[in-house]
Amino acid sequence: MKKLTPMMKQYFEIKKNYEDSILFFRLGDFYEMFFEDAIVASRVLEIALTGKNCGLEERAPMCGVPYHSSNSYISKLIENGYKVAICEQVEDASASKGLVKRDVVRIISPGTVMEENLLDNKKNNYLMSIYVDNNKVGISYVDITTGDFYATSIEENNLVEEIAKIQPKEIIYNDNSLSEKLEKISILNNIFLNKESNYYYSLDEDILYKYFSKEYIENLRLSDILEVKYSLIGLLNYIFNTQKQITSNLNNISMYNSKDYMSIDMFTRVNLELTETLRSKQKKGSLLYVLDKTNTAMGGRLLRKWIEQPLINKEKIEERLNLIEEIKDNFTLREDICEELKNIYDIERLCGKLAFEKINPKEMVSLKESIEKIPNIKNILLNSDTKYIKNLINGLDELKDIYLLIDNSLLEEPSITLKDGNIIKSSFDERIKTLRELSTNGTYLIKNIENREKERTGIKSLKIGFNKVFGYYIEITKANLKQFEIPNNYIRKQTLSNAERFITDELKEIEEKILNAEEKIKDLEYELFVDIRNKVYKNIDRIQKVAKTIAYIDVLTSLAKVAYENNYCKPSINTSGELNIIDGRHPVVESIIGEENFVPNDIKLNTGDFKIGIITGPNMAGKSTYMRQVSLISLLAHIGSFVPAESADIPIVDRIFTRVGASDDLSQGQSTFMVEMTEVSHILKNATKNSLVILDEIGRGTSTFDGLSLAWAIVEYINEKIGCKTLFATHYHELTELEDKFKGIKNYCVAVEERGEDIIFLRKIIRGGADQSYGIHVAKLADLPFEVIKRANEILKDLEKNDIVNKNICSEAAITYQSSSNENKELKQELVKEKNDLDEQLSFSNIEKESILKEIKLLNIINMTPIEAMNALYNIQNKVKSIGDDVL
Numbered sequence: 061m062k063k064l065t066p067m068m069k070q071y072f073e074i075k076k077n078y079e080d081s082i083l084f085f086r087l088g089d090f091y092e093m094f095f096e097d098a099i100v101a102s103r104v105l106e107i108a109l110t111g112k113n114c115g116l117e118e119r120a121p122m123c124g125v126p127y128h129s130s131n132s133y134i135s136k137l138i139e140n141g142y143k144v145a146i147c148e149q150v151e152d153a154s155a156s157k158g159l160v161k162r163d164v165v166r167i168i169s170p171g172t173v174m175e176e177n178l179l180d181n182k183k184n185n186y187l188m189s190i191y192v193d194n195n196k197v198g199i200s201y202v203d204i205t206t207g208d209f210y211a212t213s214i215e216e217n218n219l220v221e222e223i224a225k226i227q228p229k230e231i232i233y234n235d236n237s238l239s240e241k242l243e244k245i246s247i248l249n250n251i252f253l254n255k256e257s258n259y260y261y262s263l264d265e266d267i268l269y270k271y272f273s274k275e276y277i278e279n280l281r282l283s284d285i286l287e288v289k290y291s292l293i294g295l296l297n298y299i300f301n302t303q304k305q306i307t308s309n310l311n312n313i314s315m316y317n318s319k320d321y322m323s324i325d326m327f328t329r330v331n332l333e334l335t336e337t338l339r340s341k342q343k344k345g346s347l348l349y350v351l352d353k354t355n356t357a358m359g360g361r362l363l364r365k366w367i368e369q370p371l372i373n374k375e376k377i378e379e380r381l382n383l384i385e386e387i388k389d390n391f392t393l394r395e396d397i398c399e400e401l402k403n404i405y406d407i408e409r410l411c412g413k414l415a416f417e418k419i420n421p422k423e424m425v426s427l428k429e430s431i432e433k434i435p436n437i438k439n440i441l442l443n444s445d446t447k448y449i450k451n452l453i454n455g456l457d458e459l460k461d462i463y464l465l466i467d468n469s470l471l472e473e474p475s476i477t478l479k480d481g482n483i484i485k486s487s488f489d490e491r492i493k494t495l496r497e498l499s500t501n502g503t504y505l506i507k508n509i510e511n512r513e514k515e516r517t518g519i520k521s522l523k524i525g526f527n528k529v530f531g532y533y534i535e536i537t538k539a540n541l542k543q544f545e546i547p548n549n550y551i552r553k554q555t556l557s558n559a560e561r562f563i564t565d566e567l568k569e570i571e572e573k574i575l576n577a578e579e580k581i582k583d584l585e586y587e588l589f590v591d592i593r594n595k596v597y598k599n600i601d602r603i604q605k606v607a608k609t610i611a612y613i614d615v616l617t618s619l620a621k622v623a624y625e626n627n628y629c630k631p632s633i634n635t636s637g638e639l640n641i642i643d644g645r646h647p648v649v650e651s652i653i654g655e656e657n658f659v660p661n662d663i664k665l666n667t668g669d670f671k672i673g674i675i676t677g678p679n680m681a682g683k684s685t686y687m688r689q690v691s692l693i694s695l696l697a698h699i700g701s702f703v704p705a706e707s708a709d710i711p712i713v714d715r716i717f718t719r720v721g722a723s724d725d726l727s728q729g730q731s732t733f734m735v736e737m738t739e740v741s742h743i744l745k746n747a748t749k750n751s752l753v754i755l756d757e758i759g760r761g762t763s764t765f766d767g768l769s770l771a772w773a774i775v776e777y778i779n780e781k782i783g784c785k786t787l788f789a790t791h792y793h794e795l796t797e798l799e800d801k802f803k804g805i806k807n808y809c810v811a812v813e814e815r816g817e818d819i820i821f822l823r824k825i826i827r828g829g830a831d832q833s834y835g836i837h838v839a840k841l842a843d844l845p846f847e848v849i850k851r852a853n854e855i856l857k858d859l860e861k862n863d864i865v866n867k868n869i870c871s872e873a874a875i876t877y878q879s880s881s882n883e884n885k886e887l888k889q890e891l892v893k894e895k896n897d898l899d900e901q902l903s904f905s906n907i908e909k910e911s912i913l914k915e916i917k918l919l920n921i922i923n924m925t926p927i928e929a930m931n932a933l934y935n936i937q938n939k940v941k942s943i944g945d946d947v948l
């Protein structure tokens with residue numbers, strides 16, 4: 061029977077513990093993959109699949125990537141949702157006298173990437189842990205590259221929203237029953253989900269003290285929030301098990317309260333294209349793209365966080381606004397800060413590397429160069445004629461001691477690799493200086509000896525040479541050997557055809573010094589660098605504080621620059637619920653078409669008589685743009701940013717909900733209509749009086765009557781039961797009747813001008829309802845074949861004839877619904893009137909089929925739900941049509 065080769069045996073031994081990862085098996089200058097791993101990798105990486113003798117009948121499928129360029133391949137696998145287990149030699153072959161011992165040294169997954177070139181520096185690289193205990197959920201997450209932890213406790217029903225807010229790259233969780241829920245959100249947000257990761261959760265808290273001091277953990281009072289404690293334990297166990305090379309401490313754990321931030325649900329985030337576009341998932345075209353004028357990667361990440369977690373505290377928002385205002389109004393301040401920030405490296409990530417002992421000499425110099433800029437920034441802030449900005453200097457420790465330590469010790473351009481030497485300045489350490497002198501003076505010393513020996517022996521042609529076999533030697537030609545006396549201390553080493561080679565003790569001694577000097581320098585430099593690194597690491601808290609302040613200043617400056625360049629205004633924030641925007645613009649659309657081409661619009665909503673705006677208007681008129689603009693302006697104000705408007709009075713809202721456009725991409729196997737209804741259901745269940753709700757064409761994904769009645773009932777429900785500020789765009793013009801029936805609902809429409817057969821979009825929102833959709837006009841603009849347009853116009857005319865019946869049916873159903881729900885006397889009277897009108901119209905018609913007439917009479921609308929009523933009437937109407945009768 062054939063047997064696996066020892067190496068393949070080793071491969072399987074290792075692989076069995078890492079079944080969910082692609083094993084990168086290091087063989088010399090390559091990482092090789094075998095069997096299933098090779099098949100997957102060759103497909104994803106588009107590399108050739110070959111075969112390797114594995115001892116069995118069939119050759120093992122195999123592919124490989126060069127070790128030195130492996131990062132790009134690893135990155136591609138991770139992007140495609142795989143984990144990579146790096147398997148290296150862990151013991152010397154000669155030590156084990158057999159097969160080289162290999163093991164997995166690290167697992168690289170989306171949340172544990174540390175390599176610079178695998179990271180998107182402007183994104184937070186969060187690894188999240190979820191611990192569910194009854195209804196309580198402990199959440200903790202870390203950016204491994206900065207070592208910053210965050211933790212909180214939430215209710216289970218807020219879990220999905222919290223994940224959407226944090227946008228982690230990877231999730232582990234203790235409760236397998238969460239899988240279905242998590243799977244959905246992870247697909248939508250491209251999050252790597254570690255299924256069956258409950259294995260990492262234990263009650264053993266030792267792991268906490270491996271990374272943090274006992275005192276530090278005690279101060280967090282985790283015993284009061286056990287769910288948070290266990291989520292941290294799971295997270296740290298995962299890091300410990302997968303990042304085997306990490307030995308150093310991780311950094312801070314910040315406890316946060318998710319209630320301090322506005323809740324933006326997953327759909328709204330996607331719909332409003334906050335950080336990436338809906339379709340192409342690109343940053344370009346998103347709100348972030350417009351706002352991001354940051355100069356540092358730290359600032360870029362913080363800005364993203366601000367957008368994802370808007371504030372709901374008036375004072376905190378105003379604090380940001382005041383700071384931004386000062387920078388916006390001060391050109392020199394703004395430009396000077398930007399200039400200094402441009403030269404600052406990603407200090408947060410450098411700190412992460414410092415903590416993981418991964419910082420190289422060049423990066424240490426980058427850290428110094430960044431620190432060098434701090435006094436300049438401090439001076440700019442101090443000398444600015446400002447009230448608030450000046451205070452930021454409190455977070456700017458100049459870190460002089462660290463600057464001097466690095467500046468005195470490290471070369472201006474040290475090598476990147478620690479083991480290559482060429483790191484430490486000679487002036488920093490006497491030993492380095494002597495060794496360097498020895499190494500550079502080596503040739504000079506040898507030359508001196510050569511001259512001295514020439515004189516001593518009288519042999520003019522005596523020379524000192526060097527070869528790899530026995531180092532430095534003295535060479536004397538055979539002719540001279542006969543003629544001159546050879547000193548006693550010369551030791552014969554080699555005979556050539558016309559010369560003899562000798563060595564002396566002195567020569568060997570110097571040789572050793574010269575040759576060892578290089579090695580010794582490298583060893584000493586390594587030792588000194590580690591010492592410097594440790595000294596800098598002891599100050600990591602101070603450096604991180606500075607990094608945070610720099611990131612803060614960077615974001616403020618970015619927002620000030622955007623406000624200045626795009627002509628934004630400072631919103632005033634209120635808690636009275638009044639939303640009043642004059643000449644508001646859509647920040648992203650105007651950045652594409654230019655401010656001068658964008659038609660600004662007002663909005664006024666409150667918690668009283670202007671609660672709900674029903675927006676009608678032709679296709680393409682700008683309804684969606686208008687509604688998105690209102691929510692984006694509101695969101696921007698909550699971030700603390702200026703807003704694209706002439707003036708804006710913005711109330712604090714607890715949540716912004718949007719149902720905009722068909723989020724087909726979000727459907728994941730459900731029908732578009734089902735997704736729409738799920739989203740609306742989520743909104744109706746979670747919106748409060750203080751929320752802002754944007755609904756775009758709700759109900760359009762089903763039959764007209766079903767859609768209309770749903771839309772109607774939804775608006776009624778929001779008005780009566782929730783009372784939140786709402787904008788509702790619709791093509792159901794019947795909904796404009798709501799204005800007369802309910803206090804709080806107002807009609808708006810987007811103005812168009814008709815010119816002959818054409819329409820001109822004015823993009824101006826005005827009071828009142830529109831009575832046409834101009835859908836066929838828009839289709840004409842889209843260049844639909846003339847025949848189709850012509851036929852559509854004919855059909856439209858036919859349909860419009862029947863419209864009066866439709867309208868009556870709708871209002872009857874709606875009134876029925878109201879009366880059954882609130883027993884309103886007046887409405888009941890109205891209902892009877894409507895019913896009589898309808899009967900009258902139908903009696904005048906020339907329907908001869910008695911059965912249909914009877915059916916109409918027997919219809920007990922009062923006891924039906926609006927949808928049932930409408931469907932029933934709709935069926936009757938169809939029957940009438942099918943027998944070819946004209947109803948009226």
Ligand SMILES: Nc1ncnc2c1ncn2[C@@H]1O[C@H](COP(=O)(O)OP(=O)(O)OP(=O)(O)O)[C@@H](O)[C@H]1O
Nearest residue numbers: 657658659660678679680681682683684685686823
């Ligand atoms: N205020 C505005 N100023 C200038 N251009 C605008 C404005 N509003 C919208 N637009 C332009 O009009 C286009 C159509 O707008 P939008 O999608 O909002 O229309 P809509 O009324 O929602 O259409 P539909 O009913 O077909 O969904 C946008 O892509 C945008 O370029």
